[in-house]
Amino acid sequence: MKYLQNNNNVTRRQFNQGSMAAMIAAGIAPAMIGRAEADEPKKQLGLAIVGLGGYATRSIAPEVAACQHVRLAGVVTGDAEKGKTWAKEHGFEQDAIYSYDNFDKIADDDRIDLVHIALPNSMHAEFAIRAAMAGKHVMVEKPMAVSSGECEKMIAAAKQAGVLLGVNYRLQWEPHHVKATERLAGGAIGDLTNGNYEFSWSYARALTGPNKDKVKKWLLDPKMAGGGALFDTGVYPIQAACYLTGREPVAVRGFPATRHSDLFPEGIEETMSYELLFDDGFQALCRASYSQSFHQCTTLGPKGSVEILPGQKGSVFGQSGTGNPNPKRLFVNKKEIELKQTLQQAVLLDAFALAVKNNEKTFKTPGEMGLRDIQIMEKIYESTAKGGLKISLI
Numbered sequence: 001m002k003y004l005q006n007n008n009n010v011t012r013r014q015f016n017q018g019s020m021a022a023m024i025a026a027g028i029a030p031a032m033i034g035r036a037e038a039d040e041p042k043k044q045l046g047l048a049i050v051g052l053g054g055y056a057t058r059s060i061a062p063e064v065a066a067c068q069h070v071r072l073a074g075v076v077t078g079d080a081e082k083g084k085t086w087a088k089e090h091g092f093e094q095d096a097i098y099s100y101d102n103f104d105k106i107a108d109d110d111r112i113d114l115v116h117i118a119l120p121n122s123m124h125a126e127f128a129i130r131a132a133m134a135g136k137h138v139m140v141e142k143p144m145a146v147s148s149g150e151c152e153k154m155i156a157a158a159k160q161a162g163v164l165l166g167v168n169y170r171l172q173w174e175p176h177h178v179k180a181t182e183r184l185a186g187g188a189i190g191d192l193t194n195g196n197y198e199f200s201w202s203y204a205r206a207l208t209g210p211n212k213d214k215v216k217k218w219l220l221d222p223k224m225a226g227g228g229a230l231f232d233t234g235v236y237p238i239q240a241a242c243y244l245t246g247r248e249p250v251a252v253r254g255f256p257a258t259r260h261s262d263l264f265p266e267g268i269e270e271t272m273s274y275e276l277l278f279d280d281g282f283q284a285l286c287r288a289s290y291s292q293s294f295h296q297c298t299t300l301g302p303k304g305s306v307e308i309l310p311g312q313k314g315s316v317f318g319q320s321g322t323g324n325p326n327p328k329r330l331f332v333n334k335k336e337i338e339l340k341q342t343l344q345q346a347v348l349l350d351a352f353a354l355a356v357k358n359n360e361k362t363f364k365t366p367g368e369m370g371l372r373d374i375q376i377m378e379k380i381y382e383s384t385a386k387g388g389l390k391i392s393l394i
Contacts, residue, residue, distance in 0.1 A: 045353045046073030046112045048096070048136075050103075050127050051119035052082055054216065055141070060116055061090065062323035063346040069353035073111045076103050076127075103127065107134035113356065116168075116349070117141060121231065122224045125150035132161040137356050139166045139349070142235050144370030146226030148378055151371035158367060166352050166363040167370035169239055170319065170344040173351060176328040179339055180299070180306050181244050183332050189301030192245055195284040196298045197237035199317045200229070203290035204260050204270065222267030228256075230272040230380060234288035235373050236317045241276050241284035244299050244306075248372065249276035249284070251392050254380035259291060274380045277390070304333035311341070320344045 047070050049056045064072045074096030077083045083097035098106055106112055115131045117124055117140045125145045131138045138158060144167050145151045158165035171177045184192065206215045218224040225231055242248055256269040264270045271289035278284075295316035297308040308316050311327025318326040325341035355363050376393065383391045 043357075044069055044071040045114055045356060046071060047114045047116060047349065048074040048076060048098070048106065048112045050076040050115050050117045050131070051123075052077045052079070052086060053118060056116075056118040058321045059319050060118060060345050061086075063320065063343045064090075064349065066323070066343050066346040067350050067353070069357065070114070070349045073113075074098065074106075074109065076100065076106075076115070100127075103130055104134060106131070106136060112136060114139065114349075114352065120218045120224045121146050121226045125154050128154045128165065129157040132157040132163050132165070135161060135163065137164045137166075137352070139168060139352055140367075140370070141168050142370070142373075143226060143231055143377070144367065144374055146223075146231075148371055148374045151367065151374050155367040155371060164352070164356055164360070164363050165367040166355075167365050167367065168345075168348060169365040169369065170348045171236070171239065171317065172243055172365055173342075173347045174328070174344055175339040175342060176308050176330040177240070177243070177297075179330055179337060180297075180308055180332075181246070183337075184244055184299055184301075184306055185246055188303070188332050189299070189306060190303040191280075192282050192299060192301050194282065194300045195241055195244065196286075196296050196300075197240045197284060198287040198289075198294055198296040199233040199236040200271075200287060200289035200292050200294045201233065202293045203229075203232075204263055207263050220263075220265060220268055222265070225268065227267070227377065227381065228258075228264065228269035228272065229288040229290050230254075230256075230269065230274070230377055232288065232290075233317075234272055234274070234286070234377060234380075237284070237286035237288065238276065238373050238376055240297055240317075241286065244297075245278065245282060245284075247278055247280075247282070248393075249376065250279045250394050251277040251390050252376060252380050252383055253277075253388050253390050254383040255388050256384045264290070269384075272380065272384075274383075276376070305331075306333075307331045314341075 049060055052075060064070055072090045073092050075083050075086050076098045078100055087094050087097055114137045117127050121143055124140050128138045128140050253275040255273045258264050258270040271291055273287045276284040297316045299306045309329045310316055311329050314327030320326045320343045327341050330337045379391045379393055383389055
């Protein structure tokens with residue numbers, strides 16, 4: 001698949017007067033230079049987290065303290081009191097608390113070099129573009145956005161602003177996934193033939209359980225989520241199939257199912273089973289579902305298999321949380337390889353900060369990769385609309 005870019009321009013005055021909605025519609029952003037450079041290699045770069053929901057609270061903030069190159073320097077939130085609590089708990093200044101409305105003033109805050117966008121999917125594009133316009137480097141949660149068109153605008157904005165845009169594909173640094181990729185590339189199981197990749201979780205049960213009032217409901221809104229289980233966790237199997245094999249699919253097929261139509265509205269599939277087909281005949285059978293909790297990451301070849309399994313209280317694709325690793329295990333041809341467990345967010349953010357410090361022009365998991373994955377998911381949905389017809393990606 002070819003990465004797409006957009007090269008339109010807009011002035012800062014046009015942004016201030018024309019509003020973000022107009023800018024997103026036009027797909028444009030001005031050229032501004034990021035403030036964090038490589039002239040202070042030992043400096044910790046200041047990070048502002050945009051959105052203080054559960055993910056920011058459980059996974060991002062607890063790990064910033066473990067970073068060598070990043071410190072928490074501010075937040076962007078719609079809850080001023082929550083912002084004050086965060087400032088007190090994490091030791092940043094009260095005037096580094098921004099609202100969604102005055103977010104653009106972050107451009108004048110030299111304490112902040114990076115932003116990590118942890119908002120609902122439909123808000124990623126707007127705040128990534130606004131952050132780029134403010135001269136800040138941008139890390140955005142997956143999925144990158146709710147459409148490939150939005151991804152293209154985000155990429156264009158970052159390029160025109162001279163800032164890095166990364167997608168939080170943290171497993172590309174996780175030791176078990178990295179070693180699995182290395183062993184597969186080294187021929188441990190011969191020419192790769194098939195893969196089975198699944199990331200499912202029991203959202204259906206959570207929606208009816210005793211803590212149902214605490215479950216995030218925006219995942220049930222097609223406009224905010226972008227889609228159902230595929231848009232939520234389906235990107236993980238896509239990522240695994242790509243980095244483990246070192247290649248990209250050329251065609252897809254998709255097969256949706258919804259068993260609990262009372263819980264999941266139209267546009268939010270409960271389960272998506274999908275095939276990724278590669279030009280050499282490799283086939284990845286994938287699934288993302290809200291019906292059960294199950295993770296699988298198995299790659300097969302004539303000489304055996306490479307499989308990532310959960311460790312105790314861990315999961316194959318799961319993130320570290322509350323400052324603790326999410327344990328994983330790696331088996332190559334049924335023999336376990338012992339590897340360290342890591343704080344995935346801390347490793348990701350340090351890698352991003354080093355890329356900024358070294359004045360690198362791109363990042364290991366750039367916006368173009370996020371765009372590719374959204375394009376793949378869009379084609380899977382196209383296949384489902386056509387009864388599971390194979391849809392080409394090239």
